[in-house]
Amino acid sequence: MTQHLDLLEAESIYILREVFASFQKPVMLYSLGKDSQVLLHLLRKASFPARPPLPLLHVDTLWKFREMIALRERVAARGDVEVLVHVNEEGVRQGISPLVHGAAVHTDIMKTQALKQALDKYGFDAAIGGARRDEEKSRAKERVFSFRNAQHRWDPKRQRPELWQAYNTRLSPGESVRVFPLSNWTELDVWRYIRREGIEVVPLYFAAERPVVARDGTWILAEDARFVPRPGERVERRRVRFRTLGCWPLTGAIESQADTLDKIIDEMERSRSSERQGRLIDHNATNSMERKKQEGYF
């Protein structure tokens, strides 16, 4: 088991160092979930003893859980890596809200468009992300160094062959890549690595009693004053935790007793459902992730 995690760690460090060495202006997309925390940990290892030679970028939709933002502030306060935050101000002016406009519009404007704005604003030519191939079927088809044209589009039929670890990192002006160092990790690998390395994660991953309502077959957290129960909905206290974290109105919790890493891993090993079933944005249509990715979604 140790050997398996060691292999994954070494492969990811190799990929991160390729980014350090090959690009003019790389950045790490930092979404504050467990994968991001693992990525940040690997980033520190890859550049040790130097500080990470690139900044983190958080695309904030203003609908993130408070505990996520608190973690971001703690990471920024540690001071070994620069944390940039970008918000789509145009979207804010339009009052875009997942509660009003729905998951698809909110995600497009506050995440996809916001990300493109940020990449263009800073001129980043490589953006590292924590996506894993086990998350979703179109992810399973994506390269480690995933090429994007000047409009940030992904064309799954025109991917570069990726042989051995001889990654082709060359770009023409305006083009960029998304880099996925955790491609070969599974959700369980991520949790086992978090336990082994003692990596801090947002407390929402651990079971606790929280105010929630049942909505669309999952538990939605009544996170702040913007939450308005729909007719017939009732806020109740349940012992829940999250397997994945996004914008709070779009992310469902599961009922769970797992309040330690050991219990989470144990629960995962016995789980019969996949990680993203709590993500409402994936359920809009068949292949919706592929379409979002083609348009520039991470």
Place this chain on the structure above:
Amino acid sequence: MAARLRFITCGSVDDGKSTLLGRLLYDAGAVLEDQLDALRRDSRRLHGEESLDFALLTDGLEAEREQGITIDVAWRYFHTMRRHFIVADCPGHEQYTRNMATGASQAELAVVLVDARKGLLAQTRRHSYICALMGIRQVILAVNKMDLVGFDADVYASIVEPYRALAARLGIETIHALPVVAPDGDNVGAHSARMPWYTGPTLLELLESAEAEPAPPRAFRLPVQWVNRADADFRGYAGTVSGGRVAVGDEVVVQPAMQRARVARIVTADGDLAAAAHGQAVTLCLDREVDASRGDVIASAAEPAPVADQFGCHLIWMDEAPLLPNRSYLLRLGTRTVNARVTAIKHKVDVNTQAELAARRLELNEVGYCNVDIDQPVPFERYADNRTLGGFVLIDRQSNATVAAGMIDFALRRASNIHWQHTDVDKAMRALAKGQQPLCLWFTGLSGAGKSTIANLVERRLAAQGFHTYLLDGDNLRHGLNVDLGFTAEARVENVRRVAEVAALMVDAGLIVLVCVISPFRSEREFARSRFAEGEFVEIFVDTPLAECERRDPKGLYRKARAGEIRNFTGIDSPYEPPLQPELHLHAEGRRAEQLAEEVLAKVAALQTRAD
């Protein structure tokens, strides 16, 4: 627990690869409830029946679902009590062979599927050949759709025997064969009651007990990936050990410069190590100052890697545009990127029969045995000994596309036997003696654009001012140096290469050289540029519209080309790629050659002033 196994599934289209893999994941317990629900929904929607279409678990792209085929590699991860697996589900269609090769480059074992009704097909042979070429030494032959041949043991045997013969010929060492019915799971995760004559292990058992990676390379190698300068006192060489083992105190050599040093520290974020082995990502500190950078290899001093600038190698061509010998490509080997060209295609391989065929170029998905020449010596290994330092990719200079995968066979000796002869009088001295800054003025443009006319005027004026010049005219050179070359794309590449080399010698001699060749391809003009020092090469685009060139038609060539009497004529049936950023862009329409020559002279004068 056994070491992680990386494997691929391959075989012809419709042999049921995706179905078999989906079934394997299902039997290994790797398909979760909500994924199973989605699979039931999708199966019903597409087929309107109750049975599950396991292929839908892996074919995740819209186009794949529409066409019912696999276009690109799908990576899947699962584990059993005994081992972790990474599997690449590879496409079967011939047009996606490059994606199959991509998967094979990451794998230690291949599951080759055959349809029991069809037996060995061209794609079975093609994929097995590519697996062998990529260094896969173990194959599991899964004979599928046994239910459609009445579970007949003789049919099974009639497929397995010729396959064993094929595999032996290809050098695949280990073959396990088994009969399966992928959708029903016979012999996939559990033994089949319908084929009691098969008593061997199930597919899952075979995978659980297969050998993982072959023994890693013995001698220590670390391609330097990134130089870590944490502070003024720290200089570490970060990289992943790609063979052997290194310990603190070991003597190493930085290649290709062959500087010796000892390992002072092996740094990781979890503390310094006493030793590091194959696969570990570390940072080495050496006991003395050496000049090492990304692309160098730190190797065992006792057993350094061979160093060469010419190889014999296999190439799998992966681009729609064909491989043209002598065109300059970028070659990425280990962490190093250099300029390279294929000097000869010794033969191409018919991947169905493995017959060796003569070839002048390689087309998409073709495999050839080639000589490759690179512009500097690099440390390498035979691919059979070390995939990291023996496997390379070629990258197109214009599109940046990955166009080929290469597997090094051995160094060509003649490279190391020809040494660069040192001469005491060098370019700077020769230039000084002539009192000028040597230059290459490279005129490119369509036939009849006015290149030679302008260059002639420029040279006359330069000579009058006392400059030492020479004019290399493409047409004139074709009477002598290039008399053997025609006008195919391959011949044009070689034509420009020779002219560039001659021009480079003349600049070395201290001259101002004027070159007039159509040089229609950007790649070759980039190659020409690479032969010169910064500022020595002046690309001059004589930009005359095709209609105007055709109206002038000074040599009557356009008329002949239009009449079909000349083939491969630039602008008519052969492309011209205009320069994107020439040093000088001459908009020639409606202007006199004398005016255009003045522009060139002004540019030359500016460069001469700067040289003073």
